[in-house]
Amino acid sequence: xxxxxxxxxxxxxxxxxxxxxxxxxxxxxxxxxxxxxxxxxxxxxxxxxxxxxxxxxxxxxxxxxxxxxxxxxxxxxxxxxxxxxxxxxxxxxxxxxxxxxxxxxxxxxxxxxxxxxxxxxxxxxxxxxxxxxxxxxxxxxxxxxxxxxxxxxxxxxxxxxxxxxxxxxxxxxxxxxxxxxxxxxxxxxxxxxxxxxxxxxxxxxxxxxxxxxxxxxxxxxxxxxxxxxxxxxxxxxxxxxxxxxxxxxxxxxxxxxxxxxxxxxxxxxxxxxxxxxxxxxxxxxxxxxxxxxxxxxxxx
Numbered sequence: 001x002x003x004x005x006x007x008x009x010x011x012x013x014x015x016x017x018x019x020x021x022x023x024x025x026x027x028x029x030x031x032x033x034x035x036x037x038x039x040x041x042x043x044x045x046x047x048x049x050x051x052x053x054x055x056x057x058x059x060x061x062x063x064x065x066x067x068x069x070x071x072x073x074x075x076x077x078x079x080x081x082x083x084x085x086x087x088x089x090x091x092x093x094x095x096x097x098x099x100x101x102x103x104x105x106x107x108x109x110x111x112x113x114x115x116x117x118x119x120x121x122x123x124x125x126x127x128x129x130x131x132x133x134x135x136x137x138x139x140x141x142x143x144x145x146x147x148x149x150x151x152x153x154x155x156x157x158x159x160x161x162x163x164x165x166x167x168x169x170x171x172x173x174x175x176x177x178x179x180x181x182x183x184x185x186x187x188x189x190x191x192x193x194x195x196x197x198x199x200x201x202x203x204x205x206x207x208x209x210x211x212x213x214x215x216x217x218x219x220x221x222x223x224x225x226x227x228x229x230x231x232x233x234x235x236x237x238x239x240x241x242x243x244x245x246x247x248x249x250x251x252x253x254x255x256x257x258x259x260x261x262x263x264x265x266x267x268x269x270x271x272x273x274x275x276x277x278x279x280x281x282x283x284x285x286x287x288x289x290x291x292x293x294x295x296x297x298x299x300x
Contacts, residue, residue: 025038025039025042026038026039026042027253027254027257029250029253030250030254031250033111034159034160036107036108037107037108037111037112037159038156038159040101040104040105040107040108041105041108041152041155041156041159043101043104043105044087044101044102044105044119044122045122045152047062047083047099047101048080048083048122048123048126049122049126051076051079051080051083051126052076052080052125052126052127052129052130053076053129053193054074054076056073059073059074059079060073062079062099063079063082064098065086065098065099065100066079066082066083066085066086066098066099067082067085067086067098068082076126076130077127077130080123080126080127080130083099083123084120084123086098086099086102087102087105087116087119087120087123088116089102090102090105090106090109091109091115091116108159112158112159112161113158114155114158114159117151118151118152118154118155118158119151121146121147121148121150121151122147122148122151122152124147125144125147125148126148128144128147128148129195132144133194133195133196134195134196134200135196135197135198135199135200136199136200136201137199137200137201138199138201138202138232140199141180141197141199142176144197145175145176145179145180146172146176148179149175149176149178149179150171150172150175150176152175153168153171153172153174153175153258154168154171154172156171156254156255157171160247160251162247162251166246167243167246167247170239170240170241170242170243170246171240171243172240173236173237173239173240174236174237174240174241174243174255174258174259174262175240176236177233177234177236177237177240177262178233178237178258178261178262180197180229180232180233180236181230181233181262181265181266181269182265183197183198184226184229184230184233184269184276185265185269185276185280185281185282186280187213187226187276187277188213188214188276188277188280189280191210191213191214196210196213198213198225198229202225202228202229203225205225206221206222206224206225206228207221208221208222208225213277215277216277216278217275217277217278218274218275218276218277222274222275222277223273223274223275224274226269226274226275226276227270227274230266230269230270230274233262233266234263234266237259237262237263237266238300240259241259241295241300243255243259244256244259244295244296245298252296253292253296256292256295256296257288257292259291259295260288260291260292260294260295261283261288261291263291263294263295264283264284264287264288264290264291265281265282265283267283267287267291268281268282268283268284268287269281
């Protein structure tokens with residue numbers, strides 16, 4: 001198989017994960033340029049998360065694209081360093097990046113005049129994941145979300161030419177909420193990586209021990225804790241929902257999809273009785289569509 005075909009295959013494997021998200025990443029109703037730009041940003045964000053989670057299907061190949069020693073595929077920090085070095089080529093006039101997903105990002109950066117900061121924030125979040133395994137307070141977790149989630153919303157606003165200070169503030173609320181919901185869905189998966197995104201203070205408040213999170217099903221204390229964090233996320237989503245009403249047309253429908261995806265995921269968690277341990281509770285498509293309609297109607 002030719003090198004270009006191999007790179008396309010490896011890049012496509014990363015992009016294919018868009019189908020597993022709680023919300024539509026680049027739906028068909030958007031203008032083609034927006035869809036291409038959003039998928040380019042998604043490819044970056046998904047790849048950096050896969051590096052941080054050591055979840056690359058062909059890590060050695062990705063290391064080679066980044067100009068790193070293939071043995072670095074087993075060292076997330078080394079691979080993140082190589083990834084950042086390759087990313088910086090997107091913003092300079094020198095040689096083009098080696099990774100196909102970063103080469104695909106170049107036209108998006110130039111078209112929307114994007115800056116490196118949101119991308120560097122996502123890399124910093126994944127570096128933090130290698131070093132910080134527990135979060136003492138809710139505020140500590142929110143600070144992590146400022147790196148791991150909020151840059152994505154800011155990039156969406158930049159790509160669509162709709163960024164204002166108020167919209168950025170509202171977007172940050174939505175993105176932080178979506179990140180918290182994802183953590184609630186993935187408690188068991190994260191524990192398998194020795195990461196817990198439930199604040200330590202809250203675990204103590206609800207009398208939850210770390211060993212309780214490894215049980216086959218959640219006990220009453222874990223369910224109460226998950227319900228508490230889910231309600232926090234739901235409130236954040238509601239705080240950010242005015243973002244949808246501040247824009248028009250197809251962008252309004254896209255942003256409604258983001259908010260609705262979070263609401264539908266919270267609903268799926270509640271439907272599971274807040275027992276997130278057997279499997280990640282996922283929203284159904286009918287529920288997502290109902291939530292989109294509710295968001296567009298301005299219903300809480």
